Amino acid sequence: MKDVEVIKARNTLSPRARTNFEKRLRVAAYCRVSTDTEDQLNSYKSQVEYYTELIKSKPEWSLAGIYADEAITGTQVKKREDFQRLINDCMNGDVDMVITKSISRFARNTLDTLKYVRMLKDKGVAVFFEEENINTLTMDGELLLVILSSVAQQEVENISANVKKGLKMKMQRGELVGFQGCLGYDYNPEDKTLTVNEEEAAVVRYIFQRYTEGAGGSVIAKELENLGYKTKRGSPKWADSTVIGIIKNEKYKGDILLGKTFTVDPISKRRLYNFGEEDQFYIREHHEPIISEEVFEAAQEILRRRAKPRSLNVDGKREKFSRKYAFSCMIECGFCGGTLTRRSWHSSSQYNKAIWQCVVSTKKGKKFCPESKGVDERTIERAFVESYRLLCQNNKDVLDEFMKRTEEALSESNAGRRLAKAEKDIHALEVKKNKLVDMRLEDTIDKETYDRKYLDLSSQIEQLQKECESLQDAAETETTMRKRVAMFRQTLEQNEVLDTFDRHIFESIVEKVIVGGYDSNGNKDPYMIVFVYKTGFKNSVDGKNFKPLRKNSKENHSPAILCSHASNEAESMCSDSSDDTLRMRALDVKSPVI
Incomplete structure (x- = not known):
């Protein structure tokens, strides 16, 4: 029998594409530190210097490059730019071997580690982990890699659990955690205190005022853009979600809620709103409020009501959302039959006033209701007082x-x-x-x-x-x-005549108000006001006779002001002072002060 010579196998898998086995290996090093602390940055520099010298000291190696990510977490590969560049160079055939300190430096996610190691192995590129002494091209390398990379991932999860525990302990002590600042407050990171920024606080107060007046998030956002106000980040664009976020934020009443969001796991780093999955911590009177407790709660009540689906009335129409003002849902356009809604003109100046305007004209365009005009709220109030006086004097039998x-x-x-x-x-x-x-x-x-x-x-x-x-x-x-x-x-x-507008009396006896129409000669009159009483009686008055003087008028000293705010009693009777939002409901509801 002839002698058989055994040729011993090497432990490494030889690349099939290489024909020159004496060719020097092109070796690249990968370094990474996860934070930007001084010690970590020193470690980062040391890693770069070490691998540069190591590769140059090996005659069979040539330096293919040093790839390094600074202050980047290892749990997510997509955030590591140099790591992605290293993989691309390997796949393009520019690197023969990658050397790195440990599995945790390469990746802290078992799935990512195996994915990229196998991808490089198919291309004949070895990955050598120094601390674990693993070469991925050896037959037992992958088994060890799976075990050790799992250990690295478990280490990440343990660190994450410890960090979470530390953050909860801080929140229990009342320390701000993860706060990035909000409109209306300046944040001092040294002593972690909040101080009111008066310029921004004025914007916050305006948002709450308009919201409690009945305006929605999108309307307020457009108003803020038109007024030139900017967001906390300096953007002139306002989204309705930004406005609603401010309305929901408890910080504006001086309280603070910690733990609003939580991280699902340290690998995906996905954050979700906390609906009770994790503990939350509420601190009352933490800092100076911008909005009073009453105004904040009034805004939350409106928010909750708007979130509820509105039911249908017996006539098949959706129920009215709000009776914020005395004239809400009660004024009808005499030209197109649409509803008049309340709007503020010159709201940021001393000439501000509330007017009621046809919603068809404002929403669809003036061409759909060209005859209608905006009518001052005080005009309607004064017109009703006069109509009521005439009714009491001349129509006793009707009453x-x-x-x-x-x-x-x-x-x-x-x-x-x-x-x-x-x-x-x-x-x-x-x-x-x-x-x-x-x-x-x-x-x-x-x-x-x-x-x-x-x-x-x-x-x-x-x-x-x-x-x-x-x-x-x-x-x-x-x-x-x-x-x-x-x-x-x-x-x-008692045969008393109203001196000022009384919302309670108005709601008790008036069915609706028609603004605009045609006179007896067929001429258009946008200031004609018709009060339709619940008995069926109608009374028409000329709104032009009740228009208030302009605020910049020289004669702006009218002796008869029918909607005065001089006293609490008068204020409770004014059409825009009560927060009674349902018709024929609570009489003595205190209005929010903004």
């Missing part, structure tokens, strides 16, 4: 008929009695339900009968509970109306 009809309607409503009956029926059904359960426990009825009767009783109770909710509102409205009718009758008996 008596109105009072009679209103009292009859209230007596027929019986919302309070119906509510009491519904609550009594619910109690009776609950008693039956409890007895049914006792019978089932005593085994006096079979399961099928029990289930059928139990579901039937539950369904009846649920239906009555829904009826109670609607009757509750009706009962409150009925009680309020009874009080108003009594007050109104008392006013009539």
Whole structure:
């Protein structure tokens, strides 16, 4: 038998594309530090110097380059520009071997480590990890790599857990964590305090004022752009989401909520809003407020109501969102039939005034309702006072008929009695339900009968509970109306004439107001104001006779100001002072002070 000579195998996989085996290896080094602290930066420089000297000291190696990422995390490859450049050079055949300090320097994500090591291995490019003494081209290299890279990833997760614990401890002590500043405040990172920036605070107050007046986020955003205000970052563009974010921010009332977001895991670094998955920390009176507690809560209430889906009325139309102002949803355009909405003119100057304008003209364009004009709110208020005076003097029989009809309607409503009956029926059904359960426990009825009767009783109770909710509102409205009718009758008996606009009286007797129309000769009159009373009586007045003097007029000293804010009593009667948002509801609601 002939002798067989065994040629020993090498432990490395030889590249198939290389024909000259004596060719020097083109070696590249990769360095990385994850933070920009002084010690880490010194380590970074030391790594660069070390690998430059190491590669040059090896005669069989030639320097293909030093690739280094400074102050970059190793958990996400896409953020490491030099690492991506290294991989591209390897795939282009410019590098034969990559040398790095350890697996954690290469990547702290097991999936990324294996992905790129296998990609380079297919191209015949070795990756050598010094600390672990692993060469990826050897047969046992990948097994060790999987184990050690998993350990590196676990180390990251442990560090992340420790950092989270440290941040929570800071938040428990009341320290600001991750705060980047917000409009209206200046942040001092040294002592971590917030101080009011008065110039920016004026913008915040304007946003809350307009929002509590009924304006939406997109409307306020356009107003801010038109007024030339800038965001915290200096941008002249405002998004409605930015405005709503300010409305939601509790910092403006002096409190602070820590832990609004959390990181899902240290690998993806995905952040989510905290809806209770992690602990949160609320600190009251942390710093000087810009907005009062009352104004902030009023804004949150509007925000919550707007977030709810609006139900349909019996006529199939969506219910009205708000009765913020006395004339909201009550003024109709006499030309196109559209609704008039409240708008502010010259809101940032001393000549500001509230006007009511046809929504068709403002939303679709003037060409869709060319005859309509904006009417000053004080004009409508004064016109109503005059119309009411004429009604009291010349139409006593009409008012008596109105009072009679209103009292009859209230007596027929019986919302309070119906509510009491519904609550009594619910109690009776609950008693039956409890007895049914006792019978089932005593085994006096079979399961099928029990289930059928139990579901039937539950369904009846649920239906009555829904009826109670609607009757509750009706009962409150009925009680309020009874009080108003009594007050109104008392006013009539005393034969008093209104000196100032009274929102309560207006809402009690007026069905709607029509602004604009045609006179007896067929001429267009945009200032014609028609009050349609709930008795069916109509009264038309000329709005031009009630226009207030311009603020820059020399004669701006009118002795009769019908909407005065000189006293709290008068302010409570003014059409734009109450935050009563539902028609015929709470009479003595205190208005927010902005």
